[in-house]
Amino acid sequence: xxxxxxELFEDIKSKILTGDYEAGERIxxxxxxxxxxxxxxxxxxxxxxxxxxxxxxxxxxxSGTYVSDQYQAKSRENANNKIIGVITTYISDYIFPSIxxxxxxxxxEENYSLLLASTNNDAAQEKKALEMMLSFGVNGxxxxxxxxxxxxxxxxxxxxxxxxxxxxxxxxxxxxxxxVPFFCLDDVQSSYLATKELIxxxxxxxGLISKTDDLxxxxxxxxxxxxxxxxxxxxxxxHVLSFNTETKGDLHANLETFLAENKExxxxxxxxxxxxxxxxxxxxxxxxxxxxxxxxxxxxxxxxIAKTANIKLSTLTHPQEQMGREAADWxxxxxxxxxxxxxxxxxxxVLIPGETIKKLE
Amino acid sequence: xxxxxxELFEDIKSKILTGDYEAGERIxxxxxxxxxxxxxxxxxxxxxxxxxxxxxxxxxxxSGTYVSDQYQAKSRENANNKIIGVITTYISDYIFPSIxxxxxxxxxEENYSLLLASTNNDAAQEKKALEMMLSFGVNGxxxxxxxxxxxxxxxxxxxxxxxxxxxxxxxxxxxxxxxVPFFCLDDVQSSYLATKELIxxxxxxxGLISKTDDLxxxxxxxxxxxxxxxxxxxxxxxHVLSFNTETKGDLHANLETFLAENKExxxxxxxxxxxxxxxxxxxxxxxxxxxxxxxxxxxxxxxxIAKTANIKLSTLTHPQEQMGREAADWxxxxxxxxxxxxxxxxxxxVLIPGETIKKLE
DNA sequence: TTGTATTTTTTGTACGTACATATGTCAATA
DNA sequence: TATTGACATATGTACGTACAAAAAATACAA
Numbered sequence: 001x002x003x004x005x006x007e008l009f010e011d012i013k014s015k016i017l018t019g020d021y022e023a024g025e026r027i028x029x030x031x032x033x034x035x036x037x038x039x040x041x042x043x044x045x046x047x048x049x050x051x052x053x054x055x056x057x058x059x060x061x062x063s064g065t066y067v068s069d070q071y072q073a074k075s076r077e078n079a080n081n082k083i084i085g086v087i088t089t090y091i092s093d094y095i096f097p098s099i100x101x102x103x104x105x106x107x108x109e110e111n112y113s114l115l116l117a118s119t120n121n122d123a124a125q126e127k128k129a130l131e132m133m134l135s136f137g138v139n140g141x142x143x144x145x146x147x148x149x150x151x152x153x154x155x156x157x158x159x160x161x162x163x164x165x166x167x168x169x170x171x172x173x174x175x176x177x178x179x180v181p182f183f184c185l186d187d188v189q190s191s192y193l194a195t196k197e198l199i200x201x202x203x204x205x206x207g208l209i210s211k212t213d214d215l216x217x218x219x220x221x222x223x224x225x226x227x228x229x230x231x232x233x234x235x236x237x238x239h240v241l242s243f244n245t246e247t248k249g250d251l252h253a254n255l256e257t258f259l260a261e262n263k264e265x266x267x268x269x270x271x272x273x274x275x276x277x278x279x280x281x282x283x284x285x286x287x288x289x290x291x292x293x294x295x296x297x298x299x300x301x302x303x304x305i306a307k308t309a310n311i312k313l314s315t316l317t318h319p320q321e322q323m324g325r326e327a328a329d330w331x332x333x334x335x336x337x338x339x340x341x342x343x344x345x346x347x348x349x350v351l352i353p354g355e356t357i358k359k360l361e
Numbered sequence: 362x363x364x365x366x367x368e369l370f371e372d373i374k375s376k377i378l379t380g381d382y383e384a385g386e387r388i389x390x391x392x393x394x395x396x397x398x399x400x401x402x403x404x405x406x407x408x409x410x411x412x413x414x415x416x417x418x419x420x421x422x423x424s425g426t427y428v429s430d431q432y433q434a435k436s437r438e439n440a441n442n443k444i445i446g447v448i449t450t451y452i453s454d455y456i457f458p459s460i461x462x463x464x465x466x467x468x469x470e471e472n473y474s475l476l477l478a479s480t481n482n483d484a485a486q487e488k489k490a491l492e493m494m495l496s497f498g499v500n501g502x503x504x505x506x507x508x509x510x511x512x513x514x515x516x517x518x519x520x521x522x523x524x525x526x527x528x529x530x531x532x533x534x535x536x537x538x539x540x541v542p543f544f545c546l547d548d549v550q551s552s553y554l555a556t557k558e559l560i561x562x563x564x565x566x567x568g569l570i571s572k573t574d575d576l577x578x579x580x581x582x583x584x585x586x587x588x589x590x591x592x593x594x595x596x597x598x599x600h601v602l603s604f605n606t607e608t609k610g611d612l613h614a615n616l617e618t619f620l621a622e623n624k625e626x627x628x629x630x631x632x633x634x635x636x637x638x639x640x641x642x643x644x645x646x647x648x649x650x651x652x653x654x655x656x657x658x659x660x661x662x663x664x665x666i667a668k669t670a671n672i673k674l675s676t677l678t679h680p681q682e683q684m685g686r687e688a689a690d691w692x693x694x695x696x697x698x699x700x701x702x703x704x705x706x707x708x709x710x711v712l713i714p715g716e717t718i719k720k721l722e
Numbered sequence: 723t724t725g726t727a728t729t730t731t732t733t734g735t736a737c738g739t740a741c742a743t744a745t746g747t748c749a750a751t752a
Numbered sequence: 753t754a755t756t757g758a759c760a761t762a763t764g765t766a767c768g769t770a771c772a773a774a775a776a777a778t779a780c781a782a
């Protein structure tokens with residue numbers, strides 16, 4: 001559990017970085033902060049002293065405590081540094097190298113530099129990354145949202161970027177609370193096509209592995225349900241296995257249980273993505289379930305891991321590099337004051353056949 | 362009249378600077394200092410905290426308060442943000458994703474975040490990246506040098522990190538002007554083994570494609586010359602094609618000329634790296650030179666592009682992910698005050714046979 | 723209206739108490 | 753002899769009281 005003074009420290013720091021407390025502004029007195037935060041003066045002073053030590057605040061006896069000038073000034077100082085910040089969930093894994101390649105390629109063409117930070121799908125790490133970008137002063141920002149299906153405590157940072165006129169876009173998903181341009185695969189369509197492909201191969205008992213904390217998971221479930229509905233197949237909750245970022249470590253074990261229990265019930269499985277698809281392959285090998293003879297599966301995203309595995313996974317495309325490139329293009333155009341840039345860009349998925357779907361008679 | 366805590370501050374500081382309290386030594390407990398100086402614990406703690414803020418002391422809960430080593434003096438700023446900066450030439454291309462994967466993996470294990478910037482082998486971009494890292498205040502830094510075979514105008518930034526006690530290491534090469542820990546492939550050995558492999562297959566007319574602005578290029582040429590020398594083969598400058606970062610865009614055209622002129626002279630070619638190797642493959646196809654029948658080639662680095670090309674390139678290993686991992690491990694250990702960490706780490710290359718070398722009779 | 727004195731407000735120094743948490747030491751046990 | 757558990761020690765967090773010192777606000781006199 002975080003110490004109280006640390007909570008104050010972070011809250012006040014956050015208010016400074018988002019502009020709630022502006023440079024030169026006098027923050028509430030120690031006495032007022034005691035009342036606001038319901039802590040002793042000792043605790044208030046400890047937080048203030050640490051903020052002062054880090055240069056955010058300066059205190060003047062008999063007068064009050066003021067926001068130092070340095071952070072906002074630093075933003076202005078770097079106004080023309082031609083650096084674009086990119087915040088993604090991961091850097092080296094899955095489809096992210098391809099996305100980043102797209103971004104980097106476009107930025108290089110325009111002589112912009114890239115500053116890259118990862119969040120590991122954790123809001124606290126997203127906050128840290130945003131503070132870095134905000135305090136240093138990047139020209140633009142490309143962000144993949146963190147746990148996009150859940151409330152995000154960092155929305156004010158995005159509003160601060162907006163207030164400062166720093167263009168930003170989101171990729172893969174977006175915070176639906178914000179009016180923000182975004183570039184996304186049509187996740188509904190991806191999962192719809194995945195499910196439809198299984199149905200067209202004769203499958204009627206189709207399960208789903210779904211992720212709950214990202215919007216992709218939500219919309220991919222929507223596509224699954226849509227396809228079931230179109231073909232008058234019943235949605236059965238017990239055929240759905242859900243996981244999130246925190247329970248991902250248990251997915252292997254949970255898949256064992258799920259697949260063992262549904263061995264007779266399911267002939268096919270729509271997987272949240274290729275990574276999950278390959279995890280299912282691994283678990284099936286362990287359980288003696290033959291793919292695709294006993295269970296057909298389809299992933300999504302057309303990641304390199306779908307292509308390089310022992311068995312070539314059937315999957316749906318994800319725009320990856322193209323999306324990264326176009327997001328970077330958007331930012332650069334915005335910085336050049338282009339008008340009429342798109343507010344939302346959806347990419348339509350295409351089926352990539354593999355070796356993991358069996359046609360039933 | 363001086364405040365009491367100021368008296369303590371100065372007295373203890375004096376004892377440190379005169380050597381009464383030596384580096385690493387445990388000073389009297391807070392309780393003992395209360396008795397010695399006849400003040401409250403609050404006053405003792407205030408003095409100790411300020412000495413700690415200035416880097417003279419560090420306190421450890423349950424243990425005591427110790428005199429810091431001097432180079433830790435300025436680490437207080439952002440001491441707890443657990444962010445490691447990584448500056449590489451590229452992010453998405455060639456062997457860099459693997460290196461970054463190694464770094465990221467290790468940092469994640471230790472709950473550190475990664476802030477990543479690329480230089481495109483340009484000193485101005487390196488400067489920008491260094492300024493970002495320095496001004497924000499990362500806990501440590503992993504850097505691939507920029508144009509490591511040429512004078513670097515940014516050396517003072519590295520000295521500044523050193524002065525601030527921020528640990529940093531270099532990978533792939535290092536600035537020979539600095540005393541800096543580094544992690545490198547043994548480039549001499551890599552090119553030596555490449556050349557020797559061609560010689561062992563009967564080749565005596567061996568060319569070299571070399572890069573001039575990076576230390577890797579210099580040492581890879583050294584290995585080539587070493588192998589030629591061992592086998593009493595003459596080094597012929599006209600068999601060497603050199604390029605650098607700025608002329609890389611012309612490499613294709615220059616290779617056409619070089620290979621056309623040396624069509625009868627050379628039976629084999631040592632390439633600076635796999636990327637260059639595959640460029641040679643492309644040019645040979647264009648010139649109607651059959652590989653390996655008419656020209657044997659060998660790359661270096663064992664990058665993914667060597668494995669996924671139409672023809673499987675013969676190459677030498679590069680530690681890539683392992684190196685990234687160990688560089689990150691070094692930084693983390695340094696931050697934990699480990700002693701006796703290595704100053705230089707070389708990785709020995711291993712030949713990876715491919716399809717691009719023909720044995721001559 | 724302006725200048726000066728006084729009072730109030732706000733931060734700075736310093737005393738105290740209490741409990742939490744991490745480390746170090748020592749004795750008991752396997 | 754090595755390991756584990758209990759206990760002591762030492763720092764960390766957080767509450768409180770009191771007074772000092774500097775700045776700001778207010779009151780009063782010229």
